[in-house]
Amino acid sequence: MFKVLIRSIIVILIIPTIVLAATPTAFMQNAQVIGTGKQIKAYRVPTQDEKGIIRYYDLTVNLNVLKNGKIDASKSSVKAVPSKLVLSTQFLPGTYTDANNRWKCTMDTSVLKGGRTETALACNKTSGPEISISWASGPIKGHPFELDLKAAGIDKITGYDNYAWGRVGYSYFTEWGCFRTNHIISARQAGNLLNLTCYGESNTALCGTTLIKK
Numbered sequence: 755m756f757k758v759l760i761r762s763i764i765v766i767l768i769i770p771t772i773v774l775a776a777t778p779t780a781f782m783q784n785a786q787v788i789g790t791g792k793q794i795k796a797y798r799v800p801t802q803d804e805k806g807i808i809r810y811y812d813l814t815v816n817l818n819v820l821k822n823g824k825i826d827a828s829k830s831s832v833k834a835v836p837s838k839l840v841l842s843t844q845f846l847p848g849t850y851t852d853a854n855n856r857w858k859c860t861m862d863t864s865v866l867k868g869g870r871t872e873t874a875l876a877c878n879k880t881s882g883p884e885i886s887i888s889w890a891s892g893p894i895k896g897h898p899f900e901l902d903l904k905a906a907g908i909d910k911i912t913g914y915d916n917y918a919w920g921r922v923g924y925s926y927f928t929e930w931g932c933f934r935t936n937h938i939i940s941a942r943q944a945g946n947l948l949n950l951t952c953y954g955e956s957n958t959a960l961c962g963t964t965l966i967k968k
Contacts, residue, residue, distance in 0.1 A: 776806035788947070788966060790853050792817040797945040798837045810837040812945060837945060843891040843918045845873045845943050850965040859965055861948070866890065872898075873918065873941065875948075877965075884927045887950070889920025889941045899938075906938050907957035917942050922952070931961035 781800040788795045794815040801809050811834045818829040850859040859877035866872050870892040878884045890898050894909045903909065903919055917940040924935050931952070933939070938953045951962040 775804045776802055778802060778804055788853050788964070790855070792819055797947055799834075811835065812837050843871070843916070843941075843943070845871065845918070845941070845948070846946070846967055847873075849968045850875075850877075850948055851968055852963070852965060857965070866898075868892075868896070870897075871918075873920075879927075885925045885930070885933060886923035887920060887933075887939055887941075888923055889918045889939065891918040894919070902938060906953065906955055908938065908953070911957050914940075917951075930963045933961070933963075 779802050781802070782796065788797075794813075794817075796813040796815075798810045799813055801811060803809070814833045816831045816833075818826040818831075820826050845861065845863055847861050847863045850861060851857055857877050857879055859875055861873060861875045863871055863873045870890050872890045873888065875887045876885070893915060894900055894903050897903060897919065899919065899921055902921065908914055908919060919938065919940055922933050922935055922937045922939060925933050925937075930950075932954065933950075933952045934954075936955075938955065940951045940953065942949045946967040948965040948967070949962065950965070951959050954960050
């Protein structure tokens with residue numbers, strides 16, 4: 755009986771492992787999608803090939819709308835280019851706007867002593883700045899807003915170092931939901947998208963907004 759059991763185990767061990775091919779697919783649910791007018795842009799769309807390898811692409815979809823309002827898929831276009839590798843705390847200075855092109859925002863960056871990057875953002879719809887936000891990259895220890903961030907418990911958030919942290923300098927409007935003067939914010943760059951999240955005075959996200967680099 756024992757010899758039969760040993761032979762059975764040997765037979766099982768020598769059966770070759772069958773490796774199944776992965777299903778080529780895309781994961782749009784994990785991309786950053788912005789739509790305006792007849793154009794849809796999706797940033798860092800993950801795709802999977804038959805070997806299971808993940809790659810990232812930026813997509814631009816231009817829709818052709820007929821006189822009757824129907825979409826002519828045959829004359830619509832899709833352009834895909836490999837996504838540029840940009841760290842989430844490396845910010846691209848320049849002009850930004852919202853998805854509806856109502857806000858004009860200007861972002862500038864500078865390097866602080868010790869290597870941190872400081873970023874300043876000012877946005878307006880009319881004549882003068884209506885909101886001003888600044889943040890700095892790097893760990894909370896030694897951060898320009900270290901005491902405020904620790905008091906709010908930001909250092910208790912898992913993965914907080916994937917974001918840059920700062921505060922709202924002043925805010926004269928309410929369109930972004932909850933961004934108020936002195937509120938704590940996180941900032942993250944994803945391609946041409948700037949994602950801002952407001953935490954108020956705690957470590958719980960209250961609201962957020964996304965701006966697009968022009």
